[in-house]
Amino acid sequence: MSRTPPPPPDSPDEQLDAVAAATPPLVATAPAIAPGKRADAGEQTTELAPVYEVARTTLTWGFRIGAAFLTVGIVVALIRQEPLRSEAQPLPAIIPALLDGRASALVELAIVTIIGTPVVAALVIAAGFFRIGDRLYALLSLLVLAILGTSISLALLR
Amino acid sequence: MDVARAVELGLVSAGAAILGSMLGLGGGVFLVPIFILFFGVDQKLAIGASAVAVVTNSIVGSTVHLSSRFTNLRLAMLLQVTTAAGAIVGALIALYARTNLINAVFGALLVYSAVSMALRRRAAPPPFEADAPTRLRLEASYIDPATRTVVQYRPQRVPLGVAVSGAAGVMSGMLGIGGGAIQVPAMNLLMRVPVKAAAGTSSFMVGFASVATAAVFYAQGKIDPRVVVPAVVGIFFGSQLGSRLTRRVPTERLVLLFVVILLYLGGSLLLRAAGITLPGQE
DSSP, rough: OOOOOOOOSSSHHHHHHHHHHHOOOSSSOOOOTTTTTTTOOOHHHHHTTTHHHHHHHHHHHHHHHHHHHHHHHHHHHHHTTTOOOSSSOOOHHHHHHTTTTTTHHHHHHHHHHHHHHHHHHHHHHHHHHHHTHHHHHHHHHHHHOOOOOOOOHHOOOO | OOOHHHHHHHHHHHHHHHHHHHHHHHHHHHHHHHHHHHHHHOOHHHHHHHHHHHHHHHHHHHHHHHHHSSSSSSHHHHHHHHHHHHHHHHHHHOOOOOOHHHHHHHHHHHHHHHHHHOOOOOOOOOOOOOTOTTTOOOOOOEEETTTTTTEOOOOOOOOHHHHHHHHHHHHHHHHOOOHHHHHHIIIIITTOOHHHHHHHHHHHHHHHHHHHHHHHHHHTTOOHHHHHHHHHHHHHHHHHHHHHHHHHHHHOOOOOOOHHHHHHHHHHHHHHHTTOOTTOOO
């Protein structure tokens, strides 16, 4: 009677666990953590899994949405032979231009979406750190968000 | 929309991205000087376009690096504070500094990159001690796909790394490049972060720094969609191709060619800063 091999691991955490179990510790070992001791690197990686996942999802969707706006904008501009503007407009001016059906506005919205994606990522990363109880890195992420938010709000509202 | 011009800029951006990927420097290092020297694109517009292209590339690259855990999120967010702040300062310097100064700084950076590439050094992480005190909890691990081993590391000399990241941010903002050319060696040689983790963390960070740069240029009306769109599309597809080529082409054998290209572009910008334009350049 043949045995069915276990299914291959899917997530990076499962892969990490599977390889760690199957591979001799050539680089470093991860001993069990005694009560009161700090976590080792492997445990840190597992603990942060939700934060990594939410960051990856945000960046993926930000890129997809930006790329979709850009593709449609370029195609419409080419079909209509509509020239792109020589200077990207601020956000308050992009929305009325979009409502007028201007392809250049869609291209500018794509640029704004791409620039805004890491800002949204900083926000969800901060929320992710808060959720796992890591206040230090939640606050650092909020500080990064504040720095980026300051520069981007200047850009959007100029 | 001037399609012929856009296609030219897109193809050149793709070429810049292929070179940048193969060298691990990012496309902006080549894109900005080529736009300025050979296409006569205004320096500020070239830097703004490059910054947006770097954000795009960072977003795409980071989704892969986050999955493979090459990105150290805690380290990235810690270093990001000074990098992003530095990028805003650098972008403001770029907007108000004389063109010659920016050309000179960019030229010097390219010459530095050429020299450091010729003398490429890499540092291995120190042995990992699980019980060592870690107030900042920056230790992390990832699977090295080349050796199928779990690599655990703990960044060293963190305050120095934070300071260097601030300087990298200033350069990133001033020149519209990602800053990986400074960040990766700094993380590897100073902080003893393994090269793959340094590259993954830097790839994530440069997108944030370039957001700060792009936003400052956007606020000053220096984002020209006619330049940005070909740059973004070209850099995106060029980086994809560059990553695949890097796996197949032994880049070590091409180091001399890359060094010559970097020296030519760097020397051209330094000469441009001195008021000399080489034949064939605009």
